[in-house]
Amino acid sequence: GAGVSQSPRYKVAKRGQDVALRCDPISGHVSLFWYQQALGQGPEFLTYFQNEAQLDKSGLPSDRFFAERPEGSVSTLKIQRTQQEDSAVYLCASTPSPDNRGGKETQYFGPGTRLLVL
Amino acid sequence: AQSVAQPEDQVNVAEGNPLTVKCTYSVSGNPYLFWYVQYPNRGLQFLLKYITGDNLVKGSYGFEAEFNKSQTSFHLKKPSALVSDSALYFCAVRRYSSASKIIFGSGTRLSIRP
Numbered sequence: 001g002a003g004v005s006q007s008p009r010y011k012v013a014k015r016g017q018d019v020a021l022r023c024d025p026i027s028g029h030v031s032l033f034w035y036q037q038a039l040g041q042g043p044e045f046l047t048y049f050q051n052e053a054q055l056d057k058s059g060l061p062s063d064r065f066f067a068e069r070p071e072g073s074v075s076t077l078k079i080q081r082t083q084q085e086d087s088a089v090y091l092c093a094s095t096p097s098p099d100n101r102g103g104k105e106t107q108y109f110g111p112g113t114r115l116l117v118l
Numbered sequence: 119a120q121s122v123a124q125p126e127d128q129v130n131v132a133e134g135n136p137l138t139v140k141c142t143y144s145v146s147g148n149p150y151l152f153w154y155v156q157y158p159n160r161g162l163q164f165l166l167k168y169i170t171g172d173n174l175v176k177g178s179y180g181f182e183a184e185f186n187k188s189q190t191s192f193h194l195k196k197p198s199a200l201v202s203d204s205a206l207y208f209c210a211v212r213r214y215s216s217a218s219k220i221i222f223g224s225g226t227r228l229s230i231r232p
Contacts, residue, residue, distance in 0.1 A: 042222030109161035
């Protein structure tokens with residue numbers, strides 16, 4: 001079956017512009033995660049959804065970052081008034097079960113959206 | 119606090135030779151440990167994980183990793199490297215807790231020369 005998909009794959013934004021990044025998780029997956037991967041670094045956790053509920057947003061770097069998953073499937077990560085330091089690859093991952101089993105579930109990652117803020 | 123270290127930015131190995139990609143971790147309590155691989159312009163692909171039980175874990179593409187609790191290590195190994203193994207490898211750790219986040223290392227670039 002289809003894996004996790006993300007769109008757009010590449011986004012160039014001018015500083016101050018708002019952007020929206022989309023994630024389509026694997027069908028039926030309950031848990032959805034967003035990560036930010038800076039150049040030369042490992043992914044860093046941003047936020048977690050269980051169905052439509054955003055249970056953890058502690059990794060969002062500022063109030064310019066907002067994520068939603070209104071129907072418990074597709075999720076959108078929105079960045080307002082983008083800054084150059086927001087340039088990174090944004091990864092989405094999903095798992096079939098709620099993330100309350102001690103964290104042993106394998107996460108399935110999408111290809112990422114590469115954001116470049118000029 | 120939990121953390122993971124990959125001390126080598128790059129590992130170079132000749133095709134057919136064994137390879138090791140190092141990972142050490144710091145976590146309170148029991149860890150869950152993962153290895154992911156990232157090919158250019160693609161997302162992370164799961165290789166293997168240690169949850170409990172046998173310290174030697176076998177994963178995809180002939181890779182294996184050994185959990186060493188006393189040394190807090192989880193090194194990735196393969197007996198005979200292939201050129202197609204060239205990629206970026208990430209070790210990750212998570213504490214046994216529903217409230218914990220997965221923490222990734224900074225990655226090791228594996229280069230296999232023909």
